Amino acid sequence: MIQVRLFASLKDIAGTDRIELETEGPLRVRDVFERLVRQHPELERYSTVVQRAVNEEYSSWEKEVVSGDEVAFFPPVSGG
């Protein structure tokens, strides 16, 4: 099971801040996001700007994740 966390506008679009994805083998972060887009097509418009993190560290689209990993997607940050 891969734990997906969503924040800010992405959370609002999906209507939830946590999604669990079943997976057999490893998935790339890109594949995880594509699965989310299939569930929530409105997320697609974020595909060029969305920030990714794996286990609380910024990640590339190509990084592989396995069951037990936490993958987060969020818009560019706006704290401060």
Added chain:
Amino acid sequence: MIALVKEEIRSHELIQQIVVPEAGALVTFDGIVRNHARGRKVQYLEYESYGSMAKREMEEIRAEAIERWPLTGLLIVHRLGRLEIGESSVFIAVSAAHRGDAFEACRYAIDTLKQTVPIWKKEYYDDGEVWIEGYGA
């Protein structure tokens, strides 16, 4: 010290932690909730964070600053939840033997925070609300 807090930031109490005998300068940055943005009147803000990652990123800023400048102390506190106009959303304080290092490290800390720390603000107006996405957006 690194912290995410729900309550008012008590900056005068916080700075006591880094005003040590070796310090000759204290530089602080206080981010204040402003009553306007993008040409609209703002009623209040709400901040949300990816808390565990935000703290890691804030720790990284602190570690990097301490490595780059000879500092005697650095603290970063960010507030979450609903904030009213005039309240402090983020407070950074840096102490050093000399002012140049403290100024530079403080500037580095706030500029980096705005680019890397996973915190988002939502602006509430008379007629709706919007998530702000991106530094300087």
